[in-house]
Amino acid sequence: AGFIGAMVAALVSIALFVAIGLNYGIDFEGGTLIEIQTVDGPADIAEIRSRLNELQLGEVQVQEFGAPNDVLIRVVRQEGGEEEQQEIVSRVQDAFGDEVEYRRIEVVGPRVSGELAQNGTLGVLLALIGIMVYVWFRFEWQYALGAVIATLHDVVLTVGLFAVMQLEFNLSSIAAILTIIGYSLNDTVVIYDRIREMRRKYKRMHLVTMLDLAINQTLTRTTMTSVTTLIALMALYLFGGEVIRSFTFAMLFGVFVGTYSTIFIAAPILIFLDPQLAGDSGAEEDAKDAEETVGPAKA
Numbered sequence: 627a628g629f630i631g632a633m634v635a636a637l638v639s640i641a642l643f644v645a646i647g648l649n650y651g652i653d654f655e656g657g658t659l660i661e662i663q664t665v666d667g668p669a670d671i672a673e674i675r676s677r678l679n680e681l682q683l684g685e686v687q688v689q690e691f692g693a694p695n696d697v698l699i700r701v702v703r704q705e706g707g708e709e710e711q712q713e714i715v716s717r718v719q720d721a722f723g724d725e726v727e728y729r730r731i732e733v734v735g736p737r738v739s740g741e742l743a744q745n746g747t748l749g750v751l752l753a754l755i756g757i758m759v760y761v762w763f764r765f766e767w768q769y770a771l772g773a774v775i776a777t778l779h780d781v782v783l784t785v786g787l788f789a790v791m792q793l794e795f796n797l798s799s800i801a802a803i804l805t806i807i808g809y810s811l812n813d814t815v816v817i818y819d820r821i822r823e824m825r826r827k828y829k830r831m832h833l834v835t836m837l838d839l840a841i842n843q844t845l846t847r848t849t850m851t852s853v854t855t856l857i858a859l860m861a862l863y864l865f866g867g868e869v870i871r872s873f874t875f876a877m878l879f880g881v882f883v884g885t886y887s888t889i890f891i892a893a894p895i896l897i898f899l900d901p902q903l904a905g906d907s908g909a910e911e912d913a914k915d916a917e918e919t920v921g922p923a924k925a
Contacts, residue, residue, distance in 0.1 A: 632891050636779050639786025646789045651796030652734050654743045656703035658714045661691060661730035662722065668694035677721050683714060692868045696729070703734075746800040753807050754778065761811075765818055768899040773814050776892035780810045783883045784876055798873040806880030813851070813888040817844050821893065837893050845889070852885040 652659045664670075674697060675688045683701050691698035701714050711733045719728070734742070754774055762770035781803055788795050820840040828836065856878060863874040 632779055632887060635786075636782045639782045639789070642786050642789045646792070648785070648788055648795040649792045651794040651799075652700065652732060653796040654746075656711075656734045658699075658701040658711055658734075659730070659732040660699040660701075660715065660718055660728065662697050662699065662726040663693075663729055664695040664697070664726050666725070669697045671697065674699075674722075678718070681717050681721060683717070697726075742797060746797065749800060750781065750803060750807070753804055754781075757807070757811055761815070761818070764815075765822060768896055769818050771899055772892050772895045773811060773818070775895055776814055776887040777807050777810050779887045779891055780806055780880055780884045784880050787876070787879050793872055793875065796872070798870065799876055802873045802876035802880065805877060806884055809855070809881060810884035810887060813848055813884060814892040816847065817841060817888060817893050820844050821896070834897060837896065841889055841893055848885060848888060852881055855881050 662669075669690065671688055671690065675686070678686045678688065678699065685702040687698075687700040689698050690696065699718065701718075703711070715731055715733065754777060757777055758770045758774045760770075761773045784803055784806060785795075787793070788799060793799075817840055820843055821836060824831070824836050824840055859874050859878050859881065863871060863878060866874055
């Protein structure tokens with residue numbers, strides 16, 4: 627049931643990505659991002675938006691960013707090259723003068739945004755390939771394929787979260803996905819290593835029984851590691867500020883689904899990938915010996 631539920635969730639995430647799409651940030655769309663802080667009291671969003679509309683910059687997004695006097699201005703990519711993008715900054719600065727302080731200015735042209743999108747996608751693909759090669763050499767090809775499927779599940783669900791909530795998808799989101807990949811792989815390798823040890827020691831045990839024991843024996847370690855990581859991420863999400871909030875939110879979700887996929891995908895999928903399921907008449911004795919030796923819930 628857990629495996630089927632995970633696959634259904636992945637398919638739903640893909641459908642959401644296709645139907646809704648992602649809210650790409652300036653890193654991938656290109657354009658200008660300006661963070662300002664008003665000098666005299668809270669910012670008047672309506673007034674700021676009115677002044678920007680007078681500049682006729684095209685589509686402009688204005689939103690509060692953290693404190694009441696912090697404002698984030700996003701201007702869509704303008705026609706032309708880098709000079710045209712830089713001109714936007716000058717016009718905004720002229721419009722507000724000394725009334726605001728400029729905390730951050732980012733300008734991304736069309737060529738740079740295209741390269742960032744390509745490099746981000748390439749980074750995720752290379753990470754998945756690296757996982758397959760590493761697990762293949764350390765274990766067997768069935769384990770490598772299982773690890774990649776479980777990790778890909780985490781990536782797909784995380785992207786689906788960005789699509790359904792329309793969170794800004796930028797380079798920080800790519801960094802979060804790569805971190806989730808590494809975290810999920812770490813949990814998966816722990817279970818796979820326990821399975822390999824048990825297969826060497828209890829050669830007649832059915833794989834289904836072995837997987838059940840391996841998951842139970844590593845369950846405490848897996849859940850406790852996830853809980854402590856989630857606590858740290860929650861503190862970072864609450865007190866880390868707006869700049870890294872999308873990163874920490876993606877990590878919170880990714881750690882949760884990564885733990886889920888390790889238990890309900892990475893190990894159970896070996897049943898379909900490994901044909902050596904049948905044991906001989908001593909399989910039950912091996913299972914009993916395993917429980918008596920290491921216990922069903924030893925981490």
